[in-house]
Amino acid sequence: MEILVATLIITFFAAACGALLGFASEKFKIEGNPIVEQINNLLPQTQCGQCGHPGCKPYAEAIANGEAINRCPPGGDAGIKALAELLEVEVIELDQECGEALRPRVAIIIEEECIGCTKCIQACPVDAIVGAAKQMHTVIESECTGCDLCVPPCPVDCIEMPFVTDTPQTWLPQNPKLQLANARFLESAIAIKSIT
Amino acid sequence: MIKETDIIELSKYSIKGGIHPQEFKLLSNRSPIKELPLSKKLILPFQSDNELVGAKKIILGDSVQYGQELLATRPSSLVPRSLSPCNAEVSEFGFSQFGHLSTIPEPSITLLSKDDDRPTVFTPITDWKNTKPEVLLERVKQAGIVGLGGAVFPTAIKLMKHKKTFSDSPIETLIINAMECEPYITCDDCLTKEYADEILQGALMTAHITGASNILFGFEDNKVEAITILADSIKNLVQEYEDLSTPLVSIKITVTPTKYPSGGEKQLIELLTGKQVPQKQYPASIGLVVQNIATIFSIYQAVYLGTPLTHRLVTITGDCVEQPANYWIAFGTPINHIITSLSIDKTNLKKITLGGPMMGPQTTDFNIPTSAAVNCIIFNRESKVIAQSNDVAFQSHQPCIRCSECETACPASLLPQQLYWFSQSEQWLEAERYSLFDCIECGACSFVCPSEIPLVEYYRFAKLQIKQANIKQQKSDIAKLRFENRERRFARIKLERDEKRKKTAAARKQAAEDKKSDPEGKKSAIEAALARVKKKEDNANP
Numbered sequence: 001m002e003i004l005v006a007t008l009i010i011t012f013f014a015a016a017c018g019a020l021l022g023f024a025s026e027k028f029k030i031e032g033n034p035i036v037e038q039i040n041n042l043l044p045q046t047q048c049g050q051c052g053h054p055g056c057k058p059y060a061e062a063i064a065n066g067e068a069i070n071r072c073p074p075g076g077d078a079g080i081k082a083l084a085e086l087l088e089v090e091v092i093e094l095d096q097e098c099g100e101a102l103r104p105r106v107a108i109i110i111e112e113e114c115i116g117c118t119k120c121i122q123a124c125p126v127d128a129i130v131g132a133a134k135q136m137h138t139v140i141e142s143e144c145t146g147c148d149l150c151v152p153p154c155p156v157d158c159i160e161m162p163f164v165t166d167t168p169q170t171w172l173p174q175n176p177k178l179q180l181a182n183a184r185f186l187e188s189a190i191a192i193k194s195i196t
Numbered sequence: 197m198i199k200e201t202d203i204i205e206l207s208k209y210s211i212k213g214g215i216h217p218q219e220f221k222l223l224s225n226r227s228p229i230k231e232l233p234l235s236k237k238l239i240l241p242f243q244s245d246n247e248l249v250g251a252k253k254i255i256l257g258d259s260v261q262y263g264q265e266l267l268a269t270r271p272s273s274l275v276p277r278s279l280s281p282c283n284a285e286v287s288e289f290g291f292s293q294f295g296h297l298s299t300i301p302e303p304s305i306t307l308l309s310k311d312d313d314r315p316t317v318f319t320p321i322t323d324w325k326n327t328k329p330e331v332l333l334e335r336v337k338q339a340g341i342v343g344l345g346g347a348v349f350p351t352a353i354k355l356m357k358h359k360k361t362f363s364d365s366p367i368e369t370l371i372i373n374a375m376e377c378e379p380y381i382t383c384d385d386c387l388t389k390e391y392a393d394e395i396l397q398g399a400l401m402t403a404h405i406t407g408a409s410n411i412l413f414g415f416e417d418n419k420v421e422a423i424t425i426l427a428d429s430i431k432n433l434v435q436e437y438e439d440l441s442t443p444l445v446s447i448k449i450t451v452t453p454t455k456y457p458s459g460g461e462k463q464l465i466e467l468l469t470g471k472q473v474p475q476k477q478y479p480a481s482i483g484l485v486v487q488n489i490a491t492i493f494s495i496y497q498a499v500y501l502g503t504p505l506t507h508r509l510v511t512i513t514g515d516c517v518e519q520p521a522n523y524w525i526a527f528g529t530p531i532n533h534i535i536t537s538l539s540i541d542k543t544n545l546k547k548i549t550l551g552g553p554m555m556g557p558q559t560t561d562f563n564i565p566t567s568a569a570v571n572c573i574i575f576n577r578e579s580k581v582i583a584q585s586n587d588v589a590f591q592s593h594q595p596c597i598r599c600s601e602c603e604t605a606c607p608a609s610l611l612p613q614q615l616y617w618f619s620q621s622e623q624w625l626e627a628e629r630y631s632l633f634d635c636i637e638c639g640a641c642s643f644v645c646p647s648e649i650p651l652v653e654y655y656r657f658a659k660l661q662i663k664q665a666n667i668k669q670q671k672s673d674i675a676k677l678r679f680e681n682r683e684r685r686f687a688r689i690k691l692e693r694d695e696k697r698k699k700t701a702a703a704r705k706q707a708a709e710d711k712k713s714d715p716e717g718k719k720s721a722i723e724a725a726l727a728r729v730k731k732k733e734d735n736a737n738p
Contacts, residue, residue, distance in 0.1 A: 044668075045675040055679060126678040145675050171298035172660055176653045177620045183592040 036064045042082045044074045047125035048147035050099045055125065063087075070094050074146075076101035104164045105146035107139045113158035120150035120159060198417055198451050203427045207452040209470040211463045213607040214455040215640045217379050217554065221418065224513040225382035227521035229390055233537055234282055234312040238528035239292050239565040240266065242303035243275045252305075258286045259310075263317035263504045266305060276350050276568070277340035281506035281526035283310045295550055295557060295564045307528065318502035329405045332499055336405070339498035341505045345373060345459075345488035346551065348569045351495070355405050355485070367485050370408040371468060372399055374415050374422070374489040375452070375459030378552025381572040383509040384489050386522045388422040391493055392429040396447070398496030403445050406485050413449040413489075414464050423449060456554060457638040461486050463607050475634060490571075508568055514548075514575035516541045528565045531573065535562060540575050549574040554639040594647035602641035602651065608634050612641040616651050619658035624665065627658050635659075 040060035051071040053059040063069055069083040070092045077094065084091040094101055109120070109129070116134040128144045131137030151159050164170075200206055242252075252267050254260060260280040267278040284307035291301035318338060321327055337352035372395075376384045388395060399411050415423050430447050437444040452458055452467045462473050465484060473479050479486055490509065497503040506527055513520040517540050525534070535542060549556045550570050566573070602612035611630055618627035632655060641651045714720055 040676070043672075045672040045679065047675065047679050055683075056676070057679075125682065126675050127682050128678070143674070143678065145671075166298070166300055168296040168298050168300050168302055170664065171296075171300055172664055173297065173653075173657050175620065175622065176650065176657055180592060187592055 033061075033064060036060050038086060039063050039083065042075075042079065042086060043072060044079060044145075046074045046145040046147045048074060048145070048149060050074070052098070068092070068095065071098045073099040073101050074104075102163075105148075105161045106141050106144045106164050107146065107148075107150055108141075108160045108162060109137055109139055110158040110160065111136050111138060113156055115156055117155060119153040119155065123149045123153045125149060198420060198423060201427065203430050203447070204423065204449045204451060207450050207467050209467055210453075211455075211458060211466050211607055212609055213605045213640060214457065215605055215643050216454070217456055217643065219418065219454075220380045220513070221382050221385070223380070224511050224520040224522060225385050227519060229386055229509065229522050229524065232523040232525045232529065232534065234309050234526060235529045235533035235537075236309055237287075237530060237533070238281060238284065238307040238309060238526060239530060240278060240305045240307065240528040241294055241567070242267065242289065242305050243278065252289075254286050254305075256286055256289065260284050260286060260307065262314050263506065274350060274353065276342045276348065277338070278305075279340045279504045279506055280307065281528060282307075282312050282314075284308055285310060293561050293564045294567070295559055295561075295570075297557060299561075314503075316502045317504050318498070320502040321499050324401055324404065324499050329407070332401060332405050335499055336495055339494070339504040341491065341494050341498060342568050343488055344490035344494065344508055344568060344571065346555075346569055346571060348567070351487070351491055354487075355402070366483065367406040367408045367480065368483040369410040369412055369469070369485075370399065370403050370406060371464065371479075371484055371486045372411065372413045372489050372492055373459060373461070373464055373486055374413055374419070375464060376419070377416060377454070377456045377459035378554050378556075378572075379456075380513050380574055381511050381552050382513075383511045383522050383571050385419050385422050387490055387493060387509055388419070389425055392422075392426045393433075394496045394500075395426070395489060395493050396429050396433055397500060398492040398494075399447070400445070401499050402487060402492055402495055408485065409445050411445055411447045412468055413447075414459075414468050415449060415451050416454045416458060417451050418454045423451060457607055457636070457640065460607065460636050460638060462636070475631070505568070508566075508571070510566060510570060511572040512538060512575070513572065515577055516545050516575040525566055527567050530565050531562045534566075534573065535575075544577040545575055546578045549576070554643070555637060593649045596647055596649060599646060601644045601646065605640040605644045607638060607640060608636055610635060612651055615658075616649065616654050619654040622658075622661070624658065624662050628662065632658055632662070 036057070037060075040057050043056040043060060045056050047055045049055065050073050051059045051062075053062055059067070059072065063083070069087065069089065070080050072079055073094060075083075080094065081091055107128075114131075114136050116131060116136060118131065118133050118137070120137060121129045121131055125147060126143055126145055128140045129137055129150060130140060146161065146164070148161060151161060198204060198206070254264075254266055260266065260283070262280060262283050264280045265277060266280060269275055269277055286305065287308045288304075288306035290304055290306065292304035292306075293299065294302050294304070296302065318335060321332065321335065324332060333352055333356055336355065337350070341351040342348040343351055343354070374384050374388060376382070399413075403409075403411055413426065427449055430449070433447070434444060450468045457463055458467055461479065464486065465479055465482075466472055469484070471482055471484075473482060494505045494508075498505065507524045508527070509522050510525045511520075511522050512534060517538065519538070523534075531548065534540070547558045547560045548562070549558050549572075550564075550566075551557070551572055553574060556572070556574070596613055596616060598613060600613065602616075603610075606612050608631075610632075614630050615627060615632055615635065618624075618630065619632070635652075635655050637652050637655065639652050642649065645651060710720070
């Protein structure tokens with residue numbers, strides 16, 4: 001008898017807890033995969049496809065499913081470091097197959113040569129090119145991510161991808177620690193020279 | 197020593213930290229103010245708003261008048277109006293150094309001066325007491341007045357902002373900053389000594405614009421002469437108003453002990469009122485507005501005399517200068533011109549400091565022009581540098597020994613050694629958590645550091661990195677949004693096209709079926725005729 005009561009009580013509790021959990025999982029359901037969103041926020045959003053995926057979101061999904069985190073050249077080492085911190089994995093070097101980490105670039109259309117074919121407009125992943133059929137096109141430089149995707153479709157090769165030039169507003173100083181290392185190196189070199 | 201009177205009072209409050217560097221102020225504050233002869237060449241920055249890139253009002257070879265506007269600016273722009281300091285000819289649009297640490301050349305306008313004839317540019321507003329504050333504010337804006345304490349923030353925006361944004365907490369007190377706590381600099385001191393009455397008028401005008409009912413002058417106790425002269429002027433003014441029996445706002449001078457950096461805005465407020473400005477807020481949120489004394493003088497000039505801000509008082513000092521003094525210098529005057537016209541000994545001169553020795557950047561480029569931000573130029577011999585914080589060539593330093601001297605010296609109540617640790621190891625989140633952005637870069641920590649660590653350089657490095665990372669994040673957020681919008685648009689277009697295709701297919705199918713059941717269309721014709729008859733009948737007997 002006692003055994004029966006105990007079994008019934010445990011069964012009842014188990015059922016109650018199960019029902020509660022089932023209810024909670026329905027009630028507080030999260031739309032989409034939150035880790036994908038977090039990864040996506042760390043990617044540079046150039047939508048360049050150098051990782052082999054059609055955009056940053058698909059690559060974020062792939063990373064969530066176990067793909068390597070070193071396939072994003074625009075993100076560079078800083079991007080890999082941030083992803084490694086989020087996913088708690090080792091920092092690895094950038095996969096050279098995907099391309100090199102270059103300084104940011106911007107697309108510029110040589111407007112005299114543009115024939116107005118709209119092919120680059122269709123290729124631009126962030127709608128940063130304005131123009132219409134048989135009208136001159138131009139790039140909204142502030143919106144351009146420098147992804148390079150507009151260059152191959154252009155039939156007259158009138159798109160250039162120069163590096164963004166540093167201005168005093170975008171300039172970044174070197175870590176003074178490195179300057180210190182340099183200063184100490186020079187000092188020691190002088191010291192060695194004076195001994196020999 | 198200074199005695200307390202009903203006008204002068206000694207500060208009852210104090211600030212944390214601070215240092216007492218050697219002053220070197222006697223070098224330049226005993227000679228009268230002089231005027232520097234106009235330079236043949238003037239280099240002005242080609243600054244403009246993002247939305248008005250290249251919106252210049254002049255072309256190459258144009259003749260410009262004194263006070264003429266060179267570049268277009270939006271009314272609410274943070275970029276000050278660019279005005280010609282003399283009658284000149286536009287000779288070049290190019291790139292020049294303006295003393296930025298990056299040494300990246302910036303767009304510039306070069307003027308060749310013709311003569312130094314300075315007629316009145318704006319109509320003087322002599323009866324300013326009965327003029328609307330808006331009109332005076334417009335004049336402040338027109339005259340291109342910026343804060344002359346070093347931050348060059350457009351004064352009109354500062355004064356206007358207080359009226360609009362904080363209408364529920366009105367400005368009660370106008371604080372006038374005449375602390376001048378950095379060593380060597382004496383321009384505010386000398387200005388007060390020679391133009392005390394004018395400064396008082398300017399202060400009354402500014403109080404009229406902001407609606408402040410108190411004016412507080414903040415002085416360090418090393419400017420005895422200036423304080424006495426200003427106190428006499430205030431006494432006369434009060435007497436004058438009493439004779440005319442017109443009300444006058446309360447005007448006081450508060451004298452504080454000499455200590456660096458008591459001239460920092462937040463430090464000054466604490467010294468004078470005992471209040472602390474909350475983190476990430478402005479003085480206006482506690483009913484205060486702070487203006488530099490030189491800015492107050494230029495407001496007087498703009499309103500009462502109709503003069504635009506094209507010149508400022510600059511302390512020319514240092515041991516290479518034969519007669520250190522304060523000079524009126526036109527904005528854009530290259531430093532080389534100062535060296536030649538004052539016959540400064542260049543033999544031992546390797547680098548100069550623009551501003552005070554604690555915060556001013558040092559440069560080896562003598563072609564850079566002066567601007568509203570440069571209140572002092574120090575021409576010192578190589579060996580004589582008192583603070584290393586802004587050295588051009590990086591000096592080797594010893595490791596941090598955690599002595600916490602810097603913590604004692606920090607006037608912003610920060611932990612400089614922790615900030616140094618997080619900055620050099622690039623831990624931005626931690627640095628921000630320790631309030632890196634509350635650092636005022638005063639250099640007190642570097643000054644006391646026994647390991648001679650250029651701490652401010654590390655903080656500046658960290659601040660710039662964090663700022664750039666934030667800008668990058670914003671850009672990538674925008675790119676993400678634009679990409680997602682595009683994807684959504686494509687999905688919508690595809691959906692619409694599919695639906696249309698489905699509709700046409702269904703219509704086609706329907707037509708084919710109709711044809712099958714009724715090959716010649718007789719049935720449908722009969723049906724249509726019957727429907728017409730029925731409708732007619734319905735209309736006839738409703």
